[in-house]
Amino acid sequence: MSETTLPPIPIADVQRSVTAELDRLAPVIEPLAELFAAEGHELALVGGPVRDAMLGRAQHDLDFTTSARPEATERILKRWVGSERRGATWDMGRAFGTIGCRKGEWQVEVTTYRSEVYDPDSRKPEVDFGDTLAGDLGRRDFTVNAMAVRLAGPHGVERSVVDLYGGVVDLATRTLRTPGRPEDSFGDDPLRMMRAARFAAQLGFTPAEDVVAAMTEMADRIEIISAERVRDELTKLICAPYPRLGLTLLVDTGLADRVLPELPALRLERDEHHRHKDVYEHSLTVLEQAIEQEDRLPGGGPDFISRFAALMHDVGKPRTRRFLEDGTVTFHHHDVVGAKLVRKRMKALRFSGEETDAVARLVELHLRFHGYGTGEWTDSAVRRYVRDAGDQLERLHILTRADCTTRNRRKAERLARTYDALEARIERLAGEEELAAMRPALDGNQIMSILGLAPGREVGEAYRYLLEMRIDEGPLSEEEATARLRVWWDARA
Template sequence: MADVQKRVAAELDRLAPVIDELGARFEQAGEELALVGGPVRDAMLGRLQNDLDFTTSAHPDVTERILKGWADAVWDLGKEFGTIGARKGDWQIEITTWRSESYDPSSRKPSVAYGTSLHGDLRRRDFTVNAMALTIPGRQLEDPYGGIIDLAQRVLRTPGTPEESFSDDPLRMMRAARFAAQLGFAVDPSVVTAMTEMAERIEIISAERVRDELIKLVLAPQPRLGLRLLVDTGLASYVLPELPALALERDEHHRHKDVYEHTLTVLEQAIDLEEERGHAPDFVSRFAALMHDVGKPRTRRFQDDGAVTFHHHDVVGAKITRKRMQALRFSNEQIDAVSSLVELHLRFHGYGSGEWTDAAVRRYVRDAGDQLERLHILTRADCTTRNQRKAARLRRTYDDLEARIARLSEEEELASIRPDLDGNQIMEILGIGPGRAVGEAYTWLLDLRLDEGPKTPEQAEAALRDWWAARG
C-alpha cells in the first residue's frame, strides 16, 4: 500500500498544474469536482497519461462557463450526455456531470439523467477499479466499492450486481474483455456468469461502439485474454462470430491444427514482431492476424485418405473479412488493408526454397503495395509449427525473400513500379488518341516491366511497336 501511495502522490504532483487550478475554479463556483475512473486507477498502477476524466456536480452549461477563459479550447460534442471536453496545454480533459444512465431494451442509445451525489455517480460505473475518485482540490480518495482491494488482487468486479450493470449498459461486457486484455486482470466469476447469460443483449449496442471496443481490445498488450473471454461467454458469437467458428473439431487422425488456437498464437507472434521491428501497436496488422484463417471453416474438405484441405481459404477469408468489417462500420481504408492482407497471406508459400524469378518477386511487392511491411509480419507470424527445424527453414527462406526485395527495390524502386512509357508517349509512338488501346498498351508494358525489369526508352519503344504490330 505504501508503494501505491507513493505512486499516487508522484502522479498528483505531475497533474498539479491542471487539477489544482481547475479544482479552485469549480470550488469558487460552488461546485464539486473529482478526478475519476481511469486516471485514478492508472495513478495507482504507475501508468502515466495526459487524458483526464472528471466528474462534477455542475451541469454542462456551468462547466462550459467555468472552463472558458482557462482552457485553450473547449468543445461540447458530448453535451447531450453531460460531458464537456477541453484542452489545456498537453492535457485532454473531459468533465461529466454526475449522472445515471440506462438502456431501454429496444433502444441503442442510453437515456441520461443527472445524479445527485458523487457516490451515486460512482455506482453507475463499469468496474470497481474504475469507480474510485479523488476530490479536487482536497485530494480526498473516495472508494465506496472496494476498488483499491480489487486493484491489488487484480480482479474485475462491478460496483453493484453484474446483471444490473450490464443491463444499464451492455457494452460493459465488452469492456470487461478489453480491461482483461489491457490490464491482465482476472474477471470475477459472477461477472463471467452474467456476461454468458446476457450476451445476447449486446445486440442493442450500435456497431460503431462495438467496433471501438474491439479496436481497443486488439491493441491491448494481451488481447488473447480478452478474446478468450468473448468466445467463452458467447459474446463473440454476436460481435465477431468468425472467431468462435475457428474452433473446428479435429478429424480423428488429428491431421490439422486447432485453427482457433493457431489464430491466437499468430496474433501474439505478430505482436512480438511489431516490437522486434520497432513498430507501434498496429490494429490493421493485428486484425489481419486474427482474421487470416476465417475462410477455413467454409472451405474445409476431408479427403478419402483422411487428409484435410482448405483450398482457396485465403480468397474466401478476404471476402468474409470485408463483410464483417463493413458490418462493424470500419473505414474503407481499414477494410481494404485488412482484406488485402488476408488474401495475400498464403502467397509466400509458393516461394519454395527461393525458386521465384525476379518477376515473381516484383509481383509480390506490387500486389502488397503499401501493405508490404504488414504482409512481412503476418507471413512470418503465421509460422506456428512445433518442428523447430521447419520453423528455422521458413524463417531463413523469408529472410531471403526480404533480402531479394530489398536488392531489387534498390535497383528498380519497386514500390513505385510504372511502365517504362507513360500514356502520352504510348499515343505519340503508336499515333493513336485516347481510348481502350492506350490502357491495353499500358498494362502490357507494366507486365513487361515486371517480367523483365526496367528498359531504356528505346528498348521500350521497340517492344511496344512489336506488340502493336503483332496485334494487327
C-alpha cells in the same frame, strides 16, 4: 506474450503510484479545485485517470465530475483557460452534462453528477443530473472505474480517495467486477460487455465469475449496439497489450458469435488422428507472434492492420476443410475464401475501405511465400510478389513469419532461413530496379502519343501490357519499350 494471469499489485505500490501521479497533476487539479470550491461546488477526478494513476500510468486527458451544472462548469473552465494561446473550451456534450477544455498539454472534461435511466432497447440513457458523488460512481461500469479523488468538497479543497465499491482491492488483484449486479449493468448498457473484454486485454485483468456468467447469459443483448461502437471496442481490444485475454473472453462467453463469428468458427473439431492443428489456438499464437515483430514497421506498434490480418488469416479454413480418403485434411483456397470473409465482416463492422483492403490483401497473400520452395522463384515471380503486396509488403513479411507455429525446431529454422533469403532477394532487386515504384518505362501520355490514341480502354490495355513486361523482364529503356509497344499494337490489328 502470454495468456497467464498477471501477478497481483501490492497495495503499497498502488498508494505510492497514486500519490506520485496526483503530485504530477497538481498544476491542473489544484487551481481547478480552488475555482470550483470558491463557487460552492464539489469537484472530483474520476474514472480512468484515477485507475491509471494507481497503476502508475501518466495521463494528460483528465475526467472530472462535479456538483456544478453545465453552465457553471463552462464559466469556471473559461476562467481557468483564460487567455492561454493553446486553450479552448467546447460543449458538444452539454446534453449529457459534459463541458470540455484544453489548456496547453492538458485536455479536461468535467461532467455534472449523473443519474441515468436506460431504455431496454437502447444503450442511450435518459440523462438526469444527480446530487452526489456516491450516486454518480454507482452508475459506472466497473469498480476499478468507479473510484474518485475528491478535490473540492464541503470543507474546501482536499485530496482524498473515494472508493465505495472496493475498486482498490480489485485493481490490486487485477479483477473486473461491477459496482452492482452485472446483469443490471449490462442490461443498462450492453456495450459494457465488450468493454470488459477490452479491459481484460488492456490491463491483464480477469473478470469475476458473476461478470463472466452475466456476459454469457446476456450475449445476445450486444445486438442492439451499433456496428461502429462494436468496431471501436474491438479495435482497442486488438491493439491492447494482451489481446488474447480479451478475445478468449469474447469467444468463451458467446459474444464473439455475435460480433466476430469467424473467430469461434475456427474451433474446428479435430479428426481422431489429429492431422491438423487447432486453428483457433494457432490463430491466437500467430497474432502474438505478429505483435512481437511490430518493431519492423515504420511507426512500430500497436498496428491494427497487421494484428487483425494475423488473427483472421485462416478464417477461410472452416469453409474449405475437406477430409481425403487417406485421412488427411485439406483447406484448398482458404486464402481466397478467407479474404472474401474478411471483407464481408469488416464491411459489416463499418471499417474504412482502406483498412478493409489492406487486411483482405494480407489474408489473400499469406500463403504465397510457400511457393518459393528453396528459392526456385524467378526474378519475375519475386517482382510479382512485391507488386501484389504493394504498400503492405512489410506487413506481409510479418504475417508470413508469424504464421510459423510449428514445434519442430528444424522446420521453423528452415522456414526462417528461406524467408530471410527471399527478403534479401527483394532488397537486392529493389536496389537495382526501384521495386517500390514499379512502373513501365512509358506513361499513359506517352502511350497515347506513340499510338495516336485518345484516352480510353485501349490506353489502359497498353499500359498493363508494358507493366507485365516490366515485371517479367525487369527495367527497359524508353526506346526498347516503344519498339515493343508498337510490335504489340500491330499484332492486335
